[in-house]
Amino acid sequence: MWCQRLAWLLRGRRGSTGHRWLWLPRGPGPVLAVPARGHPTAPASPCCAWQLHRDHLELRYGSTVMRLDFVWLRDHCRSASCYNAKTKQRSLDTASVDLAIQPQAVRVDETTLFLTWPDGHVTRYGLEWLARNSYEGQKQQVMHPRILWNAEIYQQAQVPSIDCRSFLETDEGLKEFLQNFLLYGIAFVENVPPTKEDTEFLAKRISIIRETIYGRMWYFTSDFSRGDTAYTKLALDRHTDTTYFQEPCGIQVFHCLKHEGTGGRTLLVDGFHAAERVLRQAPEHFELLAKVPLKHEYVENVGGCHNHMIGVGPVLNVYPWNNELYLIRYNNYDRAVINTVPHDVVRRWYHAHRALTAELRRPDNELWVKLKPGKVLFVDNWRVLHGREAFTGYRQLCGCYLTRDDVLNTARLLGLQA
Numbered sequence: 001m002w003c004q005r006l007a008w009l010l011r012g013r014r015g016s017t018g019h020r021w022l023w024l025p026r027g028p029g030p031v032l033a034v035p036a037r038g039h040p041t042a043p044a045s046p047c048c049a050w051q052l053h054r055d056h057l058e059l060r061y062g063s064t065v066m067r068l069d070f071v072w073l074r075d076h077c078r079s080a081s082c083y084n085a086k087t088k089q090r091s092l093d094t095a096s097v098d099l100a101i102q103p104q105a106v107r108v109d110e111t112t113l114f115l116t117w118p119d120g121h122v123t124r125y126g127l128e129w130l131a132r133n134s135y136e137g138q139k140q141q142v143m144h145p146r147i148l149w150n151a152e153i154y155q156q157a158q159v160p161s162i163d164c165r166s167f168l169e170t171d172e173g174l175k176e177f178l179q180n181f182l183l184y185g186i187a188f189v190e191n192v193p194p195t196k197e198d199t200e201f202l203a204k205r206i207s208i209i210r211e212t213i214y215g216r217m218w219y220f221t222s223d224f225s226r227g228d229t230a231y232t233k234l235a236l237d238r239h240t241d242t243t244y245f246q247e248p249c250g251i252q253v254f255h256c257l258k259h260e261g262t263g264g265r266t267l268l269v270d271g272f273h274a275a276e277r278v279l280r281q282a283p284e285h286f287e288l289l290a291k292v293p294l295k296h297e298y299v300e301n302v303g304g305c306h307n308h309m310i311g312v313g314p315v316l317n318v319y320p321w322n323n324e325l326y327l328i329r330y331n332n333y334d335r336a337v338i339n340t341v342p343h344d345v346v347r348r349w350y351h352a353h354r355a356l357t358a359e360l361r362r363p364d365n366e367l368w369v370k371l372k373p374g375k376v377l378f379v380d381n382w383r384v385l386h387g388r389e390a391f392t393g394y395r396q397l398c399g400c401y402l403t404r405d406d407v408l409n410t411a412r413l414l415g416l417q418a
Contacts, residue, residue, distance in 0.1 A: 046063075048127060061127045067135075073125075185380035192375070192376045238386065243331040244334050248382065249401035255373075255377075255399055259391070261393015261394060264395055265371075269366060297310050314329070
């Protein structure tokens with residue numbers, strides 16, 4: 001075992017860009033903001049280094065370099081007077097924090113950052129917590145782990161359907177179902193009694209049902225009782241639903257109660273898989289589809305149904321800090337007049353849209369499923385596009401929309417990352 005003693009004289013000139021630079025190898029005791037000494041190191045903890053700037057602390061922990069604003073550090077204090085650990089809510093009034101605040105003292109031990117503020121209040125942060133919750137740490141993480149798929153990938157994965165009784169009566173069955181759904185964007189439950197009431201009971205196991213202009217539980221045949229192509233026998237191209245809502249419905253439930261005829265297979269396409277291919281082949285197309293807002297519109301005047309819905313948003317929606325795709329809004333039926341795109345952008349947008357459409361329409365991306373009575377399909381409407389081949393005969397479907405927040409809430413309570 002050997003050790004090397006290191007010391008830096010801290011320069012404290014106010015107004016300089018970088019006040020202090022301090023390397024902090026793992027050591028047995030705290031290190032103060034005074035000339036530092038290195039201590040024998042062990043591989044158990046990542047090395048840490050920090051540097052004070054005029055308005056922020058630069059902290060290196062392992063491979064993560066974080067830039068932590070002083071206001072942010074004061075605002076996120078987890079002390080008992082600033083944060084209610086029982087309710088997981090902030091107690092500190094953010095508007096009371098001095099926007100020019102600077103710590104009076106800073107020290108770091110092998111696991112914790114300590115900051116003393118001008119009023120004497122002490123804030124403590126675990127270095128692991130900072131690495132996870134800093135902007136730089138979040139850039140390295142994904143919010144929602146997924147498996148992107150085409151038809152071959154999904155079929156080879158042999159993702160099991162969940163039995164209705166296991167889904168309804170056991171946490172293990174529910175958790176397996178939700179894990180499949182989160183990873184692939186689709187999941188199936190088998191042996192469900194083919195009634196609207198049983199389908200509703202099943203759906204309520206994971207979420208509150210989202211009531212829309214189509215009601216709570218929708219039930220339709222090809223009678224054109226609503227002003228929508230879905231209420232016909234015609235084929236439907238791949239699309240996501242309710243693009244004309246400001247927040248499209250998160251999850252869609254389908255249950256075919258009866259079909260006396262031919263055709264009618266359901267088409268499923270992983271929109272995120274197609275978008276990922278566009279990102280790799282033509283990142284400028286991906287960027288444009290993620291930035292240009294479009295209007296989608298639904299106008300209905302059939303029978304007693306009178307609706308005019310407008311939703312606005314880009315085709316691709318990404319988290320800005322890590323460019324992770326979280327929603328695709330793709331419906332050529334309901335896209336309104338394109339009047340939100342200037343002349344010098346519109347042609348480039350059409351090229352980008354064509355590139356995405358070409359990927360979505362690749363035959364190897366198409367998963368065809370025949371829905372039968374007793375087999376209920378759950379679809380992530382923010383990710384997976386669905387369609388239908390034309391059919392003959394009498395066909396009854398029921399289903400509903402689920403609130404996305406509640407589905408993800410159920411998943412998190414079962415210990416899943418969602």
